[in-house]
Amino acid sequence: MLPDFLKDSYKQYKDDTNRFAAWLVNMAKACGYNLDTLPTPSHESKSNSRAKGKQRQKKVEQDTAPEPKLYQVSVREMYKLAEVVSKSSVKVPPSVLAVAKRAITLRKAITSYFIGKGSSASNRRHAYFIEVLEEICKSLSSDDGAGTLLSGKEDDNADDPAWLNRFASLTVEAAEDTTETVSEGRELVKVVAVEEDEAADPGDQDARFLSHAFFRVFCLFHDLEKWRNFLSQTWTEYSDRKIDLMTASIITDSALQLAEELIQETVADMPSQFPQDSIGLQQLVYASLSMRRGKRMTPDTHLGLTFSLNMADIAEWTYLGVASLLESMTDVIEDDSIPLYKPDYFGLYDSKADRKKMSVPEKFNEDKLILLELLPEFCIIERFKLKLPVQDGITRGFVKFTKNKETTLWLSFAVQVLLDAIHATRTSRLDAWADLRLTGLRITKTIDDYWKLSKTHPKPQFWPAEGDKEIKNIRECILSFVERNPLQPMKDMSSRRLGGPAHASSDHLIFSRNPVLCGLTAFHLNLRMQTIGQALVTQWYDVQELAFLYNLVQQSPGRSISWPDMELFIKVHGEERIFLGNRPKDASQSLNRLEIVTGISSVTRFASDARQRSDWHSPDGKSGRKLEPTTKVANIFRERYQDDAAADKSEPIIYSSQVSKYLDELSETSTDKKKPKKSKEDKGKELTLALSSADQLLGRRWQNTHNVGALQLLALIKGKLRQEEPILLFNYFAMHRRSIEIMRLIKAKEHHKFVQYFTEGYMPDETLISNLVILIHHVARGSAASGQQLGLGKKQTQITSRMVVSCSDVMREYLAKHGDDLGKELRVFCRNTDFLAIKDGKADKKEVDYDSMYVFGLEQILSPGQLESLRTGIPLA
Structure with missing residues (x-):
């Protein structure tokens, strides 16, 4: 069966009628109505003793409070309660009427399929409940109070076409899916709305x-x-x-x-x-x-x-x-x-x-x-x-x-x-x-x-x-x-x-x-490529270290370079993950952060559990900060569609606890901003605000009720998966290759200086080439310190190392040809290119014909043989 937090039409209908009846009972009680006339089920204690889902995580004082009394309310009793409430000064919240109208809309739409067939009693049972609910809504929303709404109805002929036409002409406005605010605070009683056929003789x-x-x-x-x-x-x-x-x-x-x-x-x-x-x-x-x-x-x-x-x-x-x-x-x-x-x-x-x-x-x-x-x-x-x-x-x-x-x-x-x-x-x-x-x-x-x-x-x-x-x-x-x-x-x-x-x-x-x-096969392959690609970059730690060098060059006066692919990499994983916060402002701060993320800082080296101490970074995939998938919604489906045994799994992924966890995060995000106090004039704007953002709407509903509609959840997941497409397809292998090639060019140009500063053993073999970034940072920090001692730099002036200038020249020349290769690839293969609108670290609003980009981009990304294979379907030899 469906998980408790998902509502199908039937469950939503029963929930809406029960909640509307509960509001009527609570308000009628507040108006002095004697609830002792309402029936109570004999199995009350057994059927309502179970706590479900998030209810188990309520506050202790709510858990220890006595259970509310359960009442069964029929259609006629609902009418009597509505009559009491309508004659009082109680103002009906719009959310209450919205819940009732949502139930009416569903029941009427479905009843219209089979109204008019069967016995007269059957026809009346199908329509009677809706008709009374509509009259109750009208009486509660009007200022004149309830009239004798039920008078004379029992004498109507249920087979009379006029009676059927009258039901068919009942109009109900579709209830907007507002946030669930029917009952504020804890309900005084629990109510189950009972329709006539449920209370009929067995x-x-x-x-x-x-x-x-x-x-x-x-x-x-x-x-x-x-x-x-x-x-x-x-x-x-x-x-x-x-x-x-x-x-x-x-x-x-x-x-x-x-x-x-x-x-x-x-x-x-x-x-x-x-x-x-x-x-x-x-x-x-x-x-x-x-x-x-x-x-x-x-x-x-x-x-x-x-x-x-x-x-x-x-x-x-x-x-x-x-x-x-x-x-x-x-x-x-x-x-x-x-x-x-x-x-x-x-x-x-x-x-x-x-x-x-x-x-x-x-x-x-x-x-x-x-x-x-x-x-x-x-x-x-x-x-x-x-x-x-x-x-x-x-x-x-x-x-x-x-x-x-x-x-x-x-x-x-x-x-x-x-x-x-x-x-x-x-x-x-x-x-x-x-x-x-x-x-x-x-x-x-x-x-x-x-x-x-x-x-x-x-x-x-x-x-x-x-x-x-x-x-x-x-x-x-x-x-x-x-x-x-x-x-x-x-x-x-x-x-x-x-x-x-x-x-x-x-x-x-x-x-x-x-x-x-x-x-699903494409998703399976892309998940595996993302996982192994992130593992590769984490083990080598070359892309992350080069991000520090790129930022160091950017911070140097007059040495700015353009590298959209690196900006995209930083955007995918966040500055907090790459730089331990905002981007470093100088060589000293950058080196300190770099030593921490690579695991060679003084804090790391002298930690009580540190068994190996080294002044240089030896990549092992353990000391450095690991990259993790940032595709939150795609991660929900990772276990089902990525594992080798994925094809054998039949359990619905929607049962995953990650779905509830993600909705919890979404509800927290939607309520981070300070909420204004609800006044009469604000309530009219509340729906407009909620509908302006599907995330906010669903997040607020989840926070209030811990249930969502199945279609709402599917629509949310569809939108989020679309946003995550370019993140999932990010080519970590290509970034690894670019990083190695850039470091090789820097090494070839500055080899004599590395030998001068750090001896010929500065790099044991090329698998440790990413260590050059740390050496460059040491030189840059030393140059800045020497310049300050000589009085060459003012407080607001940053001294740039000659080696950093040399590195910027190497990177500028290389990136002029390859700095946007990953972006081009993603713009060719992704349907969602909004995430890729990056230029020099800022959003690029330039209009692009992506259909033309797709056609011409394939020729840049794929070889002639691969293009012919794609056209004919014949595999490459």
């Missing part, structure tokens, strides 16, 4: 079967429809190059995990009269709505449909069309066999066709063609037990289906989401697959450049063999799954066993027809 099976349980089922399909629309829009944004492939895939996979938990929870809570399997719920809703419309349920097989054309919208809403396609496939799936057929045997999928102009049978046939293409791929994965680097929920579910042949509502929903993603990107059908191949080419080039650099210096003692092994494993992963088709050998083997020719199939069909798997 023998009244019609009431319990048709009303409340049906409402919950419709809430389920209502949520799935909202999530599906959100995911379809997400893939449209990807197709329009507004978000990256990894973000769209992670959001989709997370939504599918939540949907699976929600479906299981709903099915488990259904009464015994309801189907006990999710596919049965699809059929039940389809049949009930067919009866309501008076339409036949017989499928129009002459049109190639497995459902009635007149009920096509409901078949799509309940995912019954996709479910029927999956059911039809069970006849051709056999144990230990793979269904093989000639390409285009059932038809040809035309990605250039306009789906909006297609008829229902044409759309249905197109979906069938796509699924028939994919069926053999999933069968091969299951039969040969192929282990992918990472596995998305759609692949996992379809592979399981080929084994157990069980069609479920969740699988129908997941497959429909896959079809939506394919249709959303149909104008450039291979976009996702091309992105994955481009990721493979970029990483391959990075690794190849690293191996070339490694041959030019001795093997570092401080770089473990596991590091190079991981780099080789990443390259092998790209070779096996991106450059080569991992399923083709198995297809050829199957064809040979059948004694027939091997029909050529579309290359990498498992990826080209599954954009979600493409995105």
Whole structure:
């Protein structure tokens, strides 16, 4: 089931009605109403003794206080309470009405699906609760008080079309998602709102079967429809190059995990009269709505449909069309066999066709063609037990289906989401697959450049063999799954066993027809590259030390240089991590900070637990400050999608405690600023302020209630992942190479001075070349001290060492060609380039045509052979 902090529509509805009823009871009690007339459940102490989630972390005085009394409030009792409150001087907070209206909006939207069918009593139960809630809201918001709102209603004919039309005409404004401020301070009582069918006689099976349980089922399909629309829009944004492939895939996979938990929870809570399997719920809703419309349920097989054309919208809403396609496939799936057929045997999928102009049978046939293409791929994965680097929920579910042949509502929903993603990107059908191949080419080039650099210096003692092994494993992963088709050998083997020719199939069909798997595979590779890249830079500690030299040059009068890539590196990890605070102002301060971060300061050398003392830095990855991933949201998904056993994990990542931890941090950030006291005029501005920032809105809600809507959380994660894309793709290997090359140029130019100042043994071997920065700092500090002693410098004047000037000349010449190489690479490969708007340490507001940058940038980043491989799909030799 869903974690406690996530609210689906049904839970939100129950929570809203209970909170609205609780406010009415508390206010009525304050107005002198006798609560003894309200019923209390006999199991009160048992059902309310558990503390959940953050409630266990409340203050001690709240834990030791007596539990509030629990009341059950029916619709009629809510009306009586509202009448008492409306006649008093109590002013209803807007947030209270917003909660009630949110419940009304949901109930009305869902009730409209099946109002008018069934018995008169059933119709009244469906509409009565909403009608009374609306009248209560009107009475509380008006100055005239409540009237005789219920008079004469019981005599109305529930079958009268006029009565049904009156309900249909009830209008409710959609409640804005404001911060949860319904009850300020601790509630005096706890209240559970009870609808008529819940309080009905247990023998009244019609009431319990048709009303409340049906409402919950419709809430389920209502949520799935909202999530599906959100995911379809997400893939449209990807197709329009507004978000990256990894973000769209992670959001989709997370939504599918939540949907699976929600479906299981709903099915488990259904009464015994309801189907006990999710596919049965699809059929039940389809049949009930067919009866309501008076339409036949017989499928129009002459049109190639497995459902009635007149009920096509409901078949799509309940995912019954996709479910029927999956059911039809069970006849051709056999144990230990793979269904093989000639390409285009059932038809040809035309990605250039306009789906909006297609008829229902044409759309249905197109979906069938796509699924028939994919069926053999999933069968091969299951039969040969192929282990992918990472596995998305759609692949996992379809592979399981080929084994157990069980069609479920969740699988129908997941497959429909896959079809939506394919249709959303149909104008450039291979976009996702091309992105994955481009990721493979970029990483391959990075690794190849690293191996070339490694041959030019001795093997570092401080770089473990596991590091190079991981780099080789990443390259092998790209070779096996991106450059080569991992399923083709198995297809050829199957064809040979059948004694027939091997029909050529579309290359990498498992990826080209599954954009979600493409995105998660790219995310997997980028996570591994980020991890090993940061480990490499931490062990060598060359980039960090060169950051100190770069800053020292920047602080020297008239010696400023431009290095956007280093500025980006500092921005990614923060000045606090690199410099232990703000950037040093002179050589002495810079050297002190440098000795601390490298672990050779006097504090470190004379610490009680320091076993080795040295005046120079010997990189070992232990003494220096380690780099850590700053992609907070991507880190939430790191364990699931990066580990070797990631493909075998099925636990929803949203359960991770890191999600709650991140929301805690977000709520703290949103409340750092001093809050103004809430006055009447401020309350009108509060919503506008909250809606101006999604982070603030969600952070404040989390702080107040410790629960969020599933769609809200997915939207937040999508926005944050988009922001973190360039940080995740930052090329640490390239920064390592640039640092080594710069230090080699400095060493070649100033070798005689290093020998003069520090003897010929100043650098044992080139793996310790980063130590040159420390030596340069010693020279710079010595020059400044000597100048001060000679009276050459004034208080406001900084003395610049000749060696620093020489280093600045070397760096300026080198950086003129390579200072923005990483930025160019990121601007080519990233969809979000806002983070990259850096020039000389400041934001660059210059408008850039990033579509042109993408086209021409590829020619600078990739070799001609790699570009041709990307165009043709043929792996490099």
